[in-house]
Amino acid sequence: MPRRRSTWGTNESAGRGYRRLRYWADEHDGRGYARHSKTIQGTRRDGDEELARLRVLHSEDGPVPTLRQAYETWWLPDVMARYDAGEMSKNSVANYRSKWNKHIAPVFGDMSVADVTPLDISEWVTGMGSTTATLAMNVLRQVLDFCVLYGFIDSNPASARIRLPRAEKSTRDKSVYDIAGLTAAIESVRGTLAYIPAILCGIGSCRLGESMGARVDDVSSIELNGMTVAIVWVRRQVDRNGNVSARLKTKTSERPVVIPEPWSLEVLRARDASEDGWLCGDGVGGTLPQWTVRRDWKGAELPVGMSRIPMCNLRNTWRTIMRWELGVPEDMCERMMGHAGKNVGEIHYDRPREEYFADVVSAAWCRWRKSKP
Structure with missing residues (x-):
């Protein structure tokens, strides 16, 4: 028939x-x-x-994409466009894509976006670590937001009140030095690979990768408030493997950092002695991986009674010293750290020149030294 x-x-x-x-x-x-x-x-x-x-x-059914199709069609091109525009760092993109590949795609990748439910998501995050769950949820929510935007689903199931795993109590060392401790810690690594990076981080506010990306032509000097001040422009960074990137953490991370005496003289000597163009290079034209600097920082002997803080805490040390020991106003500290600011004036109109930073820093150190017996 x-x-x-x-x-x-x-x-x-x-x-x-x-x-x-x-x-x-x-x-x-x-x-x-x-x-x-x-x-x-x-x-x-x-x-x-x-x-x-x-x-x-x-009768009203129609083709609905899988989550993988939504990720590849809308989310990934959008993220790469943001990366190209300097709105996201390379590490952030890699971290998000890793969460997709390891946690989201194996569970939801081939599922129709119309079939993803809050209960599915709630069961999925169970057993994840807090940080992993938070980042993976961010990616999943963003992908599903595109599906709402293009009318494939009415609401985002990842925006429901889903309880994420609770964060474990942090065991990270958050210690910082005062001026005396910082001075002693920096002196303890004199002559090692960690010496100039430690100065740029603890005295100048750099992240470790930023401190290792400086070239000799990024360094200049100026006489202010009775001292020689070194000005080092942050324009690139070096990753843990020694790879150089011109892309910093944020757009506002490109900035001048100010080094007062006596450390400014050490930075200027390192600049003049460089034969390969790098302030903290390997001596043969290349850059150092971060682990070599951390190794020398950890291995140096400190004065009796002192403990070594993680090198990444030197930036926190700079912020604490500038605000609470040297008395620099908070908004100035934020600007010198490369933070964008919070209000319209700070974000769009406040554009201080390097001389302003140098004057603020050198004057603060002069006041502090005069206050000491």
Whole structure:
């Protein structure tokens, strides 16, 4: 018997009083909009009636992307455009993509976005670490936001009130030095690979990667408030493996850092002695991996009674000393750290020159030294 077609689906004999119905629909089984087959017992009329019922249920169904398709079509191009515009760092992009590959794609990648539910997401984050769950949720929420934008789903299931794993109590050392401690710690690494980076981080506010990316032509000097001040422009950074990148953490991270005496004289001597163009290079034209600097920092002997803080805490030390020991106003500290600011004036209109930074820093150190007996 020939197959009988309707205007929606097909109704054909399956032998011995059975009918086989075929139709396109989204059955919310994770496959999205796909072809389905259903066998019923009955006559041709029974088959037509069942097709009519299915049509009422699925007449508005249409192709719905899988989460992987949404990720590749909208989320990933958007993130790469933001990266190219300098709005995201290379590490942030790599971190987000890692969360997709390791945690999201294996569970939801091939699922229709219309079938992802808050309960699915709640069960998925169970057992994850707090940081991993937070980052993975951010990526999932952003991908599903595009699906809401383009009308494939009415609301974002990842925006429901989903309880994330609680953060474990941090065991990271958050210690900082005062001026005396910082001076002693820097002196303890004199003659090592960590010496100039420690000065740029603890006296100049640099992140470690920023301190290792300075070239000799980024360094200049100026006489202010009775001292020689070194000005080092932060324009690039070096990663843990020694690779150089012109892309800093944020746009405002490009800035001049100010080094007062006596450390400014050490920085200027290092600049004049460099033979490969790098302030903290390997001596043969290349850059050092971060681990070599951290190794020398950790291995140096400190005065009795002192403990070594992590090198990344030197930037925190700079901020604490500038604000609480040297009395520099908070908004100036934020600007010198390369933070964007919070109000319209700070973000769009405040554009201090390097001389202003140098004057503020040198004057603060002069006041502090005069206050000491």
